[in-house]
Amino acid sequence: MFVLAGCVTAGSDDGDDQEDPQTVSDEITDEEVTLRLAYTDDPPAQALVEGFEDQYPNVTIETAQTDFGNYITSITRSMSSDDAPDIAQYNPGAMRSLVPAGHVLELGGYSELYGWEGAFPPASLEQLMSDDDAQQFGTGGLYAVPGGLSVLGVYYNRPMLEEAGVDEVPSTLAEFSEAMEAVAETGERPLSLGGLEVGALHLWNAVLNSVGPAQDYLDWVYGAPDSSIETDAAAEATEIIAEWVEAGYISEGSNATSDADALADFTAGNAAFHATGNWAAATVADEMGDDAGFFVLPGADAGSVPVASGSSVAYSISSATEHPDVAAAFLDYMNSPEAAEIQIETGFMPVNTEADVATDGLLGDIAESFAPVAENDNIVPFPDFAAPGMIDRLTAGLQGIISGRTTTEDYLSSLQEVWTSHHG
Numbered sequence: 465m466f467v468l469a470g471c472v473t474a475g476s477d478d479g480d481d482q483e484d485p486q487t488v489s490d491e492i493t494d495e496e497v498t499l500r501l502a503y504t505d506d507p508p509a510q511a512l513v514e515g516f517e518d519q520y521p522n523v524t525i526e527t528a529q530t531d532f533g534n535y536i537t538s539i540t541r542s543m544s545s546d547d548a549p550d551i552a553q554y555n556p557g558a559m560r561s562l563v564p565a566g567h568v569l570e571l572g573g574y575s576e577l578y579g580w581e582g583a584f585p586p587a588s589l590e591q592l593m594s595d596d597d598a599q600q601f602g603t604g605g606l607y608a609v610p611g612g613l614s615v616l617g618v619y620y621n622r623p624m625l626e627e628a629g630v631d632e633v634p635s636t637l638a639e640f641s642e643a644m645e646a647v648a649e650t651g652e653r654p655l656s657l658g659g660l661e662v663g664a665l666h667l668w669n670a671v672l673n674s675v676g677p678a679q680d681y682l683d684w685v686y687g688a689p690d691s692s693i694e695t696d697a698a699a700e701a702t703e704i705i706a707e708w709v710e711a712g713y714i715s716e717g718s719n720a721t722s723d724a725d726a727l728a729d730f731t732a733g734n735a736a737f738h739a740t741g742n743w744a745a746a747t748v749a750d751e752m753g754d755d756a757g758f759f760v761l762p763g764a765d766a767g768s769v770p771v772a773s774g775s776s777v778a779y780s781i782s783s784a785t786e787h788p789d790v791a792a793a794f795l796d797y798m799n800s801p802e803a804a805e806i807q808i809e810t811g812f813m814p815v816n817t818e819a820d821v822a823t824d825g826l827l828g829d830i831a832e833s834f835a836p837v838a839e840n841d842n843i844v845p846f847p848d849f850a851a852p853g854m855i856d857r858l859t860a861g862l863q864g865i866i867s868g869r870t871t872t873e874d875y876l877s878s879l880q881e882v883w884t885s886h887h888g
Contacts, residue, residue, distance in 0.1 A: 507810030612812030
């Protein structure tokens, strides 16, 4: 057994912070314990709960799922109530009010006890850190632990690329553009894109990661003082999207296409490429089998390690829980070999990047693409992380870029306006 005397920040109902010393331990009681977990994403939640309960038969975790559209409101209310769940799926939108009010346990003591800094990819923990006011992320206290990693990339149709004479996966951004041109010359559609929701956001984000530099983007997303999205790289990424529209690789009809319809269009064989994350892997594999492949959009130079946006299904602990050590053991379980098997089987990348998880086919492609990104700490957050309401401005702005109604300058200026209204 290991015991550490940690210090956890707790808050009163009016949000005033106070220091509340707490002893943290990795010894789990033999008595019957029931925890409650609130979440929105499944998989992998239920499978992870069942795996943990198998290891600790005296622990029961009761789960309650809320749909994504209502999760921020639901979890904000429940975590600030007198009947808060012991564990909750992390959401940055909810944390902006829950962390300052002291409703979420700061996990620094448990991180030291379990050695989480060396066990989880640093970038995956960085996204779950914030200052006491939850205004600036990527620094400060740790408020959650990842339970499965996602990565943004590009799915491709192998037979369509072979027909177009594209024999290898693109190793540079320019080669990706050339591959789309080759597909277009065969009379087929290069790219299936859902501009109605977040599909265009994902593509723009992937291109921005490709042209870099990553640190400027990270500073902006995390809310670092004086950072801006009005950069040369962001302008270049936006112009590339506009050029692909002009070349016919992206249809203006994309603005009326949902993400689900764009994915279905791709899996039906109507386009050679589709940009989205590994969360779509099960659907793509079921529909396309060995005809589908995956790669992370490469950078400008062949051989460079790509930067990819990704996030995690992560879990926080309520500061009101009566069983913080048991809840922390559940979080630590996320890094176990058993959890790694569950994470890969449910379409996520294991948080233990050294886990020996054998995969082939499409999941093998994703794992192979993800490995160097994770090993080189090249995982970055999605752009909507930057401020409340950012996702709406991103979506509308990119619809304007695709339709030709919005200039690059106006688009980036509109994003910075939202950022400044929140961060100052």
